[in-house]
Amino acid sequence: MSGIVSYGSYIPRYRIKPEEIARVWGVDPETIRNGIFILSKSVPSPDEDVATISVESARNALRRGGLKGKAIEAIYVGSESHPYAVKPTATIVSAAIGTEFSTFAADYEFACKAGTAGMQNVLGMTNSGIIKTGMAIGSDTSQGAPGDVLEYSASAGGTAMIIGRENVAAEIKSTLSVTSDTPDFWRREGQPYPTHGERFTGEPAYFRHITTASKMMMERMGTKPEDYDYVVFHQPNGKFPTRAAKMLGFSEKQYNEGLLTPYIGNTYSGSMMMGLSAILDVSKGGDRILAVSFGSGAGSDAFHIEVTDEIEKLHDRKVITVRDMLKDVKFLDYAIYAKFKRKIVFGEEIE
C-alpha cells in the first residue's frame, strides 16, 4: 500500500507579532489575540517565494528519506501564491532537486487545499502503478490586505510529502474529498489581495466541509475519534481547528501536536500538511492520524493515515523538524515587514 515515504517542511526565519500589526492600524491587540489566537506569524524574506520555500521543503524531505532527486517521478506544487501566473513552480523544484527529464509535473490551485490535492494525485499514481515515488508540496507566501484581519494570519511556509510504495513510513489507508461551490474567500485574477466573506467563512464553509469530510472518513474506516492518536485540520487561525476538533469529539491531546497556526500563522496550502509534518516528527509505529484539509471555494480532503515502524529511520536522519523551526526566530517591526512583503512600492526600474 502507498503512503508517506518521507516528508519535509520549511518555515522562513522571520516573524511579526499581531500587536505590532495592530499598533499600525489602531486595533486593540487583545481583540486579535483572543479573536483568532495568533501569537506570531512567519514572514518570508525578500528573496523567498513559493519556489524557494517549496525547494527547501523538498530538500528536507529528500534528506529525511535518504533519497536523491532522481527518485522523484512526479512533482505537484499546490499554492495560491505561485511566483508566476503562467510558468510552473513544479519545474523550478524539479530543476533544483535534480529529477530526471522524464517527470510528471504541474502546479495546483485550490485555495488552502491545493497541496493535499497534490497528495491525492500522487497517491493515485503510486497506487495505480504509474509511478513508484512522487512528491506533493503545499507552499504559500500568502497575502493579506494591509489592515484586513487576514494580515494578522497570512504567513509563509511549505511542506513536501514524498509518497511511494516502498519503505512507507505512514500508510495512507484512505482518502476522500468533499466539494461545493461556496464563495467564502477568493481572489480575482490580477488582484493583489484576496477578499473574504467574514463570518460566512465559518459555518457554511470551514466547519461544514471539515466536519463532513471527517465524519465520512470515520464512517468509511469504521473508526471513532478515540481511535486516533492525532488529528490535524486546516488552520486558518488558532480557533477554528480546535472548535472543529471539539465539535467532532477530539481532545486537546489529539490536536495539540499539529496545531501550529498560533506560532506561525496560516501557511495556506502548507497549513494542514505542516501540522501533519509536525505530528510525523513525534509519532511512532502504529499511530493513527486523521488529517483533513480545507480549501475555500470550497472543499476538504481527508486522509486516514497509519504510521509504520519505518518512521524511526526518518527520525534517525535528524533532519530539521517543524518544532526546530519554531525556535531561533527573528521578529520584525511593521516597517521592515512592509519592505519585505513589498507593501512599499519601489520605482519601475527596480528589481
Added chain:
Amino acid sequence: MGELSRMWREMPSRYRMQGDRCGNCDQVYFPPREICPVCHRDSIGKMKDVDIDGAGEILSFTVVHEAPPAFLRQKPYIIALVKLKEGPVITGQIVDTLPEEIDIGTKVRSVFRKISEDGKSGVIHYGYKFVPE
C-alpha cells in the same frame, strides 16, 4: 528586456551547485570549469559533473551598502567568500542573519533563494545563498 539563455544554461550550477571534478587529478571545481587549471589538456573530456553539498565556512565577508538595482530591497546585505567542504571557494550572499552574528570562520550551509528579477514582468533568477549553520 531581460536575459534568458544566459541564465537558463547555468541552472544546474545555480540551482543545485553542480560543479566539476577533474578525472585526471580529482580536484573539484565550483563554479564549473571545462578545463582543469592543473592538468590543462590532459583534463579535456575528463571533467565530470559533481554535486556540491553546500556546507562551508566563511573566509571573509562584507556588508554592502551601495547596491545595484537588483539588490536594493535587501541592502545592507552580506557578501562572503565561502570555502566549500569539497574545497572550492565561492562568492555568495549570507542571509537570514545580521553582520554582528557572523565572523570569519562561521559555518554556513547553502539555501535556494531568489537572486534577482527582470523587472515586474520578466523572469525570476534563482540561485544559492548561505545561512549560518
Added chain:
Amino acid sequence: MSNVYVIGGGESKYGELWDRSLREIAVEAGLKAVENAGIRTKDLNAIYMGNSLGGLISKQEHLSALMSDYAGIASEHVPSMRIEASTASGGAAFRQAYLSIKSGEHDVVMVGGVEKMTELYGTEIIDITSSLVDREWEAFNGATPAAVAALSARKYMRDFNVKKEALAAISVNDHANASLNENAQYRNKITIEQALSATPIAEPLNLMDCAPMTDGATSVILASEKYLKEHGTKGVRIMGSAISQGPFALHSRKSFYTVEPTIISTKKAMEQANIKHKDISFVEIHDSYSIYGLMALEDLGFVEKGHASEMVENGIGINSNLPVNPSGGLKAKGFPYGAAGVSQIYETYLQLSGKAGKRQIKDATCGLVHNMAGSGAASVVHILGVD
C-alpha cells in the same frame, strides 16, 4: 630594437564634466598631447585607445575610429583600435603602442585613455561597473567591485592585525597630492579622522576608501629613438613594460590579498629596466580601493606582505623616500576606468621631465607605474626613466 620614448601628453580636466561628451574630452586630450609633443596629427602611425565601459555607459563602441574622425584625421586613415582590459585598459593600450614601436612597425603613436562615467542616474552604474568582476559567479550574486575589495580588506586586516587607519592613509595621501594638481577631481585635503568617518560603501570600506566616478581623458605620444634623433626631440624612456594575467575572480585565488600578476609584471619590467627597488624615485599605483594601495606596495616588492601599513605610517608623501601617487592617485585625481592607466603614465612623464609644477618630486629619475584590472585579474607595470 628601438628604444621607445614618451614625448608628450595632455589631458582634460578630471571630474564631473556634465557639459562635455565622451568624444569631446577624448579629442581634447588627444589634440593637447599632439601639441605638447610638437608633432602634427598626420605624423601619427597609429592610435590605441584605452576604454573600459563606453559600450555599456554611452552605448558607443569602436571609440578609436570615432575619436580619430572627430580629431579631424579621418582622411589620414590612421590605424586605430580600442584596447579593453577593464580598469587596466589604459595601461594595456600604452603597452600595445610601446610594442608597435619596439617592433619597428611604427615611429610615432598616440595612446588615448577615456571614460565618461557620470552619464547615468540611479544605481545602474553600480551594475555596469560590476562588469569588471565575474558577472556570472560574483556580480550575479550581488558582489560589486567595492564588495570584492572589501572581502580582501577584511581578510587582510584580520590576518595582519592592520587597523583602518592604514587604509585611510592611502586616501589621505592621494588627496594631499591632488590638492597640487589642477586637473584633479578632488583637490580638498582630508584628515585620517574624516577618512575614517565617511559613509560605509562595503564594510569595512567607506566612501573615502573608494575611488570616485570620474569623467576624464588623457593622451600621451610615444616615439621611436630614430624619431627623436631625426627631430631633436626629448623624451622619457620606457625602460620596462609587462602585463600578466591571473585568476579572474577573487574566490579563485590562493591568497585574497596578493595579486600575482602584479608580482610577475613587476619582476619582468624591472629585469628589462635592469634596476633595483632603490633606483625607483616614485610610484603611481592602482588604488581604486585603499586596500589595493596597500596590497600594491607589497606586491610591487617595496615591503613584505602584511607590512605596507608601516611603510604608509612612515610617510608616502611627495617629500618621502618613496612618494606614492604624486598625481593624486585614483582616489583624488580621479578614476575614469579606461583612462586611469594613461593618466598615471602622463604624471610619470611630467615628473621625469621636470614639468610637474608644485607637486614636482626632487631629482626624480625613475618612476614605476602600476595599473590593475578589476580586482586583480591582470596587472600592467611600466618603468619610465630619464636617459
